[in-house]
Amino acid sequence: MERLSGLVAQCAERATEIACGLNESSGRPATQSGGGVDSCEVPSTEEWAVHDYDGIPATFGEYPDLDDILEFVKGVEEHGDAFRAWVEHQGVTNFIHEDFQDKYAGKADSKREWGGNFIDDLGILKDVPENLRPYFDEEQYVRDMELNGDIALVEFDGTVYAFWC
Numbered sequence: 001m002e003r004l005s006g007l008v009a010q011c012a013e014r015a016t017e018i019a020c021g022l023n024e025s026s027g028r029p030a031t032q033s034g035g036g037v038d039s040c041e042v043p044s045t046e047e048w049a050v051h052d053y054d055g056i057p058a059t060f061g062e063y064p065d066l067d068d069i070l071e072f073v074k075g076v077e078e079h080g081d082a083f084r085a086w087v088e089h090q091g092v093t094n095f096i097h098e099d100f101q102d103k104y105a106g107k108a109d110s111k112r113e114w115g116g117n118f119i120d121d122l123g124i125l126k127d128v129p130e131n132l133r134p135y136f137d138e139e140q141y142v143r144d145m146e147l148n149g150d151i152a153l154v155e156f157d158g159t160v161y162a163f164w165c
Helices: 015-025 066-079 081-090 097-103 111-122 138-147
Strands: 104-108 151-156 159-164
Touching: 066 081, 066 097, 081 097, 081 104, 081 151, 081 159, 097 104, 097 159, 104 111, 111 138, 111 159, 138 151
Parallel strands: none
Antiparallel strands: 104 159, 151 159
């Protein structure tokens, strides 16, 4: 009868270290293809799975790519909840850490607030007389940007994050 074992891994580790831990927790020595921790591989003959995530989207699934999880953790450490919103928008199989910085367009408490900040930053209404500015519908402007595919606004944990499409 097979013995069940477990491993609690901190994602600040490298994927190869987690792979070595998986090998060792199964009662087998770490499989190394080229020597050293950097060459450990997740065993293909041994079944392994992730049954609980803490702070990581469960949509990574039961059999995630360890490198993808570590990439996600690094992104969150570097960019915080904005990166979490990016991954929620892109999906766990489509996010690329390098794309985040090119696509991130800021955050606000609401779509209207983000739109107002965007319009102010661009100076769109600078030539419009002050008494006519209230007639400009910032919310509709942002909605049109979303419908045209220019911007994606993602609400995450009470904050709206904007990403260029």
